[in-house]
Amino acid sequence: MREAVDDFAGHLAAVRNRSAHTVRAYVGDVVSLLDHAHRMGCAELPELDLAVLRSWLAKQRTMGAARTSLARRAASARTFSAWAHRAGLLPADVAGALSSPRAHRDLPTVLRADQAAALVEAPGRFAPAVPPSPPAEGPSRPSSPAREGSQSSTPDGKGPQPSSPDGKGSRPSTPTDDGSGPASPGSSDPSPAADGVAEAVLLRDRALLELLYGTGVRISEACGLDVADVDHARRVVRVFGKGGRERAVPYGVPAQRALDEWLRHGRPTLAAPHSRDALLLGARGGRLNPTTARRIVGGYAAATGLPPISPHGLRHSAATHLLEGGADLRAVQELLGHSSLASTQIYTHVSVERLRTAYRQAHPRA
Structure with a gap:
């Protein structure tokens, strides 16, 4: 799984040309997801499924993650799942049906x-x-x-x-x-x-x-x-x-x-x-x-x-x-x-x- 994470980070940086901040955030979310999957008994990446993804988001919610954070982590999971499927690491895009809460958007503070x-x-x-x-x-x-x-x-x-x-x-x-x-x-x-x-x-x-x-x-x-x-x-x-x-x-x-x-x-x-x-x-x-x-x-x-x-x-x-x-x-x-x-x-x-x-x-x- 570590090799998959490294390849994913390289894909974001070299192919998708994401910023360093974005790569860091995506990789951090994926590491958290795979750690949760391992704790649930997924020994190999192909064993990852939608139930594990939903369990991971539910755990994040119980730990107090905000709606914006949950939306971001779901987006990270979907991006990783789509990439892993194209790379042949997953038999299917398991996160394609993963939904996430709509992020609450506060009105910006402005000066007169x-x-x-x-x-x-x-x-x-x-x-x-x-x-x-x-x-x-x-x-x-x-x-x-x-x-x-x-x-x-x-x-x-x-x-x-x-x-x-x-x-x-x-x-x-x-x-x-x-x-x-x-x-x-x-x-x-x-x-x-x-x-x-x-x-x-x-x-x-x-x-x-x-x-x-x-x-x-x-x-x-x-x-x-x-x-x-x-x-x-x-x-x-x-x-x-x-x-x-x-x-x-x-x-x-x-x-x-x-x-x-x-x-x-x-x-x-x-x-x-x-x-x-x-x-x-x-x-x-x-x-x-x-x-x-x-x-x-x-x-x-x-x-x-x-x-x-x-x-x-x-x-x-x-x-x-x-x-x-x-x-x-x-x-x-x-x-x-x-x-x-x-x-x-x-x-x-x-x-x-x-x-x-x-x-x-x-x-x-x-």
Whole structure:
């Protein structure tokens, strides 16, 4: 069975071109399934049947797994079963008839337009309320989360991820760092050099926030950008999203100003030999880590007195404000990089004010 799991992981990565997060999630689910099957007396993979699959899901439910987790694990089981049948490891696709609970989908949390404006303008007015954390070393392009609403790492089965988790393939590796402040926690008399780094970090934070809200890109996509991905003349950023799908996303004048300030006065201060082409850098010169970027967004939200918000919350806010401003749903789908319009339609449930406006304008009894 171990060999089958290894072959399945290779199939997901090499043939289906799934992201590292997706492969990890699928393989973890399959290992759990096969362990449960072994405990039920299935010594060989061909002995796996629908009853074992249902027993496995029932056990997960009794252990407190959420509906979304059960839906994901059922999807993993179906994918594995179909692959094993095609590979001749199973006499039939035993999971073809496996049903799963429909995942509950919460409405996304969004900021009002004035709250979003206050957040992106916070750098320079407030210090981010985040503690320093140790740097993390890793590949240049952070892997894209496998799920959109969440940005959780559950598999969504969407698209390929070629040779690196982010789908951009063969770009050279750049260490990531935590992007925390320039001075050590115990320093009390920062040097002029430290002041320069602190100012550069603020410019970086402003560029990050303007980019996230101005384009609606995912946090992994923002941190994975290179300098060459920004087309200043057309005010467009080239983004490689889930499955390595490339799209061009426009950004506005405020984001352009923030990026120009960062590239002219901030990035040169933080840049190091290992920075290479990364657009957003941490305080130590490595590519900005998505985990740190989430802390930055949450820290400024706390300092500004806003509700708790994540980078994905800014993405939700951008999509909602676009729809409330009259943008076409298909256009918003393209901007967000959704492969299915169903993923974009959730934002129509958030735009209640837009519905009220349309009602007042169109209904004769309004």
